[in-house]
Structures are given as C-alpha cells and as structure tokens.
Amino acid sequence: MAHRYAARPLLALAISMASGIAPLYLQAAETTQAQTYRFDIPGQSLDGALAAFSAVTRIQVLVSGELTQGVTSPGVRGNLGQREALGLLLGGTGLNAAFINADTVTLEKPVASGGALEVGATTISAERLGATTEGTGSYTTGAVTLGKGEQKLKDIPQSVSVMTRKQMDDQNTTKLSEVVKRTPGLTATKSPGPGMFIFSRGFEIGTLQYDGVGIPRNTYTLGSYLTENMAIYDRVETLRGPAALLQGANSPGGTMNLVRKRGQQAPTVTITAKAGSWDHYGTQVDVGGPMNAEGTLRGRFVADYDTTNSFVDYAGGWNQTVYAAVDYDFTADTTVGVGISNQKGHSRPNFMSLPRYADGSDIGLPRSTFVGASWNRNVNNQTQVFADLEHRFNDDWKVKAALVAMDEHNDATYQATWDTIPNGGGSVRYIDWVTDFNTKSRGADVYVDGKFDGLGFQQEMILGANYSKLTTDDLWARAATPGADIFNIDHNRPQRDKYQLFRDGWGSKSWYDVRQKGIYGTWRVKLLDPLTLIVGARTSWYDFSYIGQSGIKGTYGAPEASTTQTNGKVTPYTGLVYELNEQWSAYASYADAFEPQTNQTTSHAILKPIEGKNYELGIKGELADGRLNTSFAIFRYDQENRAAQDLQGPMNCNGWYCSVASGKVRSQGFEATLSGEVLPGLQLNSSYTYNTTKFLKDDDYEGKIFSTWTPKHLLKVWGDYQLPGDWQKFSVGAGVTAQSSTEAYDRTFSVPGNALWDSRVAYKINQEFTVAANLNNMFDKKYYIPAYNANWGSNYYGDPRNVMFTMTYTPQF
Secondary structure (H helix, E strand, C coil), X not given: CCCXXXXXXXXXXXXXXXXXXXXXXXXXXXXXXCCEEEXXXXXXXXXXHHHHHHHHHCCXXXXXXXXXXXCEECCEEEEEEHHHHHHHHCCCCXXXXXXXXXXXXXXXXXXXXXXXXXXXXCXXXXXXXXXXXXXXXXXXXXXXXXXXXXXXHHHCCCEEEEEXXXXXXXXXXXXXXXXXXXXXCEEEEECCCCCEXXXXXXXXXXXXXXXXXXXXXXXXXXXXXXXXXXXXXXXXXXXXXXXXXHHCCCCXXXXXXXXXXXXXXXXXXXXXXXXXXXXXXXXXXXXXXXCCCCCCEEEEEEEEEEEEECCCCCCEEEEEEEEEEEEEEEECCEEEEEEEEEEEEEEECCCCEECCECCCCXXXXXCCCCCCCCCCEEEEEEEEEEEEEEEEXXXXXXXXXXXXXXXXXXXXXXXXXXXXXXXXXXXXXXXXXXXXXXXXXXXXXXXEEEEEEECCEEEEEEEEEEEEEEEEEXXXXXXXXXXXXCCCCCCCCCCCXXXXXXXXXXXXXXXXEEEEEEEEEEEEEECCCCEEEEEEEEEEEEEEEEEEEEEECCEECCCEEEEEEEEEEEEEEEEEEEECCCCEEEXXXXXXXXXXXXXXXXXXXXXXXXXXXXXXXXXXXXXXXXXXXXXXXEEEEEEEEEEEECCCCCCCECCECCEEEEEEXXXXXXXXXXXXXXXXXXXXXXXXXXXXXXXXXXXXXXXXXXXXXXXXXXXXXXEEEECCHHHXXXXXXXEEEEECCEECCCCCCEECCEEEEEEEEEEECCCCEEEEEEEECCCCCCCECCCCCXXXXXXXXXXXXXXXXXXXXXXXX
C-alpha cells in the first residue's frame, strides 16, 4: 500500500568565493523547514520496521522481497528526520536507499558509484544534521547542547563552534590540548606541569562541562591538568564569551562542553592501530550497540592505549583510558544513562624546560635538550562517574537531570633548571620538585525545557538549577642547588624525596573548598515572524575557602586562611536574533559575568567581585540544508573592579599594601568562522580571530597588553577532500594554524609568531579497512609554544615534523 507525504527536496548550492581565508557566503537555491517525526520502532524484521516507518512518515518504500527476506533491523527511536531515521533502520543491513521523488524511496544493494544515497553509520544524512556528530562524516553539526536543550548554531546570539568526531579523527586529535589548538579563537597555554590553561578572548576558561554539567577545572588548584583523552568523546562544543548564565562565577572566557559517546542503535565495532615518529604506538577498541533484542538497552565500551617517546631526549610515557556506558529506555519517553571512565598516565617529563639570556635572547639549544634527570616521573590517575535521566513529556516538553563526579590525582618528582642565564654566560641553579595534588570535583544540573504558544507568540522556556563543589589536598616541596650548566646538564644527580626537599628548601600544603549553586532561566519569544528575543538570568551563591601553610628548612609557619562569599548575585543575559531569511540571521547580545576576589581593603573587608560586561554583534548562516555553518562576530568585553594596590593607604595587609577595586581591562575584536561541506566531498573548518587586550586602568600596566598569551591575529584552517569518480577511495587533507607574536609572561621579550602546516592522505581499502598518514609541521618549523615563557624558564619547543600512520578496521554486520 502506498503512503505519500511531501518530503523536502535536496538543496541546490551556488557557491560564491569571497576574498579572505575561506568562502563566507553560499546562496541556497531552495529550502523549506525540516520535518521531524517521533519514532518508536523496536528491533524486528526489516519488513516490519519498514512498514512502521511508512506508517509514521507516509513515505512509500519499494523493495524486492528477496532483499529483505531473513534481514533484521535494529529499529529506531527518537525525534528524527525521514532520512536519518531510515539510515538507522537500515544499519547493518547492507542496503542503500535512493529517493525516486519526494514521497517514494527504493532499496537496493550497494553499488560502486552512482546516484544512490548510501545510508548508515558512516555517511551524512540528507536530512539536517542532529547534535550527535559521530557517523555523520561532517565538520559541523545541526545543533549544540551546551546551552541546555538543543539549539541550532544560527539561533544562538553568541559565538559557538563544534569540534566533531570526524575532524578529530581526520587530524588524529587525541588530547584536549589539541582540540583547543584547533578550535576558533582559543589558546592552549602550557602549565608548569603536564597540563594546560585554556584562554578565550584573553580570559581563562576555568570551568568545563561534561555532558552539560559544569565543574571547576584549573580555576583554583594545581592538580587539574586538563589532560583528557578524546577517545571517549563524540564532540566538543565551545562557547566564546562569558558563560555566567550557565555556570555562575569564574566563567569570563566561556566554556567547553565535552559530550561523551553513547551506545548506538546498531552494532558497531571499530579497531584502530597507530604507529608514528619517536616510537609512538597506539591501539584502540571501540564497541557499541544494542544489548537486548528490543534495542532499549544500549552500551558503549572504549579502551585506548598509547605509548611514545619524544623529540626531547629521555622524555616519554604511556597513557591508558577505559570507558564504559549504558543507556536504558525505561519507556519510550524516559531514558537513563550511567557510565564510568578511568585514565592513567605515567611519564618521564621535561618540566620548566629552557631559560633564556638576561637580555631576553634565545640561548640556541637544540630541540632535543632535556633539563631533567633520569628519575623524572609524573603519574596521573583520573576517574569520572556520570549519570543522567531524561523524560520527554511530549514533543515540546522535557526534563533532564545529570550528575558528574571526578577524582584526580597527580604526583610528580622532577629536576629542572632555575634562573636567567647571564649575558656573558655562567651557571644557574638546579631546582628539584616533588608535587602531590589531589582534586575532587562534583557537579549536578537539572532543567526543564519546553516550547509553547501564548498570547499569540511562539515561546520557549528553560528553567534549571545546578551545583558544583571542588575540594583539594595539595602538597609540594622544592629545593635549589647551585652549579647547573645549562649547556651540560647532569641527568644523574641524586634524587631527594619530599621530606629531604622540604628540609633543604621550601614546602607548602593547601586545601581548597569551593562550592557554588545557582538557579537559571532563559525565555525565547518570537516577537515578530523574523525577530526573536532571548532574555535570561542566573542567581548564584558562591562560597570559597582556602587554607595554606608554607614553610622553609623543614619548619611550617602558621596556617593562613582566606574566605569569600557571594550571595544572590544576579547575572543577566539578553539577545536578539533577526532572521534575514531561512539561511541567515543577524544577532546582538549582552552578557554579565563576575569573579569573586579574596583581596582585602584597609578595613580588612573583602573586595567586591570583578564584574564583566560583554557586547557582541554578528551574523550567522546555516547553508546547504544544514551541512555548512558560517559566522562573523564583533565583540567587546570590559572587566572592572579588579584588585589594585592601595598605595595611599597603610601597609596593614600582611605587612604590605591593601587593595582597592579600581582596575579595568578590555578585550575586543572580531572573528569569522566557516565549518562543514563547502563543496561536494570537501569538509572544511576555518577561522580567523583578531583580538586585542589592554589594561585600561592599573597601577603598573595601564595601556599595556593584558593577556600576554593572546595573539592579535589567529588563523586556523583545516580541510579534507574525498576525491571523485574512480579516485573516491582516496581522501586528502591539509591545513595551517598561524598566529602573530605574543609577549612573554615576564614581559621581558617577545615570543615569535609561527605558521604550522599539516597534511593527511587516506585510502579506503574496502568497506572495513582504511589506512591514513598524517604529516604534522610539514616544513619543520622551529618555534616555542605558549607557556609561562620567561627568562628563567618555561620556554618549550613545539613538536618538529612528525608522522603518524593509522589503520582502522570497522567490521560490517
């Protein structure tokens, strides 16, 4: 029996190349609003599943009985487009779908080439992309979830981008630091330890979201190194600009939402093996799919192991990650998910790296120089547990609650050098360290999201609450020894434990307890057919406590405590989105942010919080039926009430000047982004950011650069092209990351800019095997990475030219 429904035609594209780093304008020939359906089709015979699909969509499916005889379908559930749902229904069947017209589709065996649309886990659906990026083959997404619920990029009046699973795989992106380096507008600054700090528009991103739940990372403690392995994540969503509405205090730079992989509707197995420069080897097993016949229980398991040496002598290590997750549909409308991950790492690190001459000039040592000892050691152990529940009341209303718990332990023993090299040459000191950092983070978030019509307006409302808690138990000890020759490092000096180092030098113990809770809400109302108003606010309660105890020569001094509280702090947010047409929108937004301070005034009162105000104007486009997103934004962020020394007051704050809330800084600039399919077979992610930061009011630095790590010019481009016709089994990729010079952390010299070129070639042997080679830093550029660059140390060379070979096996079921 034929079922008919007017399905949307495919979009015809006319591409206009504009001057600049990439095309920023594509005109769609025809488009209509995407239609989604509610599917609840359990795993069953393919004939039965197709009949249920036709009943929902009114699409007629024509197929020979010989092709479907004895074939089963994994089923499909959720709010999906026609083609996306059909692709899931056909998962593992080996059949292709071809639409004859708007309401008729035929099924056939795969062909080597032709007009049939191949559906399944590794192709882009002709319907609009959803939030999940795995299996889409795309460098963009149809929606993001960091703002609660699902929203299109062009409907958000702030700068948002996504690093998809496809792009991570193509660029062999395995670490969070590599994601940051390849994300528009972000800077990864190497910390004194093995991790990094993340900066956006001159301000730190100190709180990260895990599946939408925010927990503090790197804001208060030395132990949160942000060394996450990306093997367990589907995508990383990034918001640039204040994120106080979502996370409360200490979110001036924005946020990143790391979204985990989940069990798929169809059985999927991927086995990956890698081998590359500096004896770099890796293996990964990724298994997922239904765990019962109905498909209501789905699981995911990932195991990843990586071992490598380094271009730096003696340095190297291994990392192991294990992840398991289960989702269960209690009903068609209620889903519960739980999971756990553990990441362990062990390395011989090269911490603090190279110093410079007193005049700021480079000492010219080779990139292989190791300043540590043979006993240098760093150990990381991070365990995460998460759980979430989502209930869909109907197609318009849902509630979601989620929990995240993270325990992280980092300890290290290492040698480095300390001091500036005299201009005429001379010795410096060895500095031996022992660190023992322990961090526990907890987060919870619950919200209700609903759409409704009222007073003649289309409206959407989100109401929620969240809570986070961070506690730390940190210890370090260090001792300096004179007589180090930077040109002839002794790698076999005797090792001292933490007790010996404290006896001979300095030591510190500290404990943080930082808790935050808040209630938040946003309201979207379509005032006119093309104009949408978004207003929101968050009320935050923030409680900070710090106890520290420092000592010298084996004796600790009295404990020092610092506390601050902020109660009922309201941070408003507002935005306007004007739909120029169905592909383009213009927007304006305003957002507040705040950062509590612990500095004291002359009356020993705590300074009021730093307050920030962000203004942003932009235009966004969602083109090619959602397969391409582009944006252009200009922004200004002013931050005031920063602590400054009260030079007119008495020195009665621990024997030094007290503070006044008078400092002010400004960050401003513009950025352009383009991500997705710009031409048939060509996926591209490109961005250019122009950003200046300046002290507007400060006792010491007024008029100078505020964020020494933020380059004025930042260009990031990567593209991958699948060749057409007889060469379609080949794909080639290339890209560049370039930035202008920055100021050193100690402001004594300039860190030169650089341009790093990477490339890739891949060959799909058959439906199950793919081989690829990535060549990084193709022209072997010698450069220093962003770090705490100073004359006394922390000058790290970036990776020289290197190669990674990858083989991927994906058995077909």
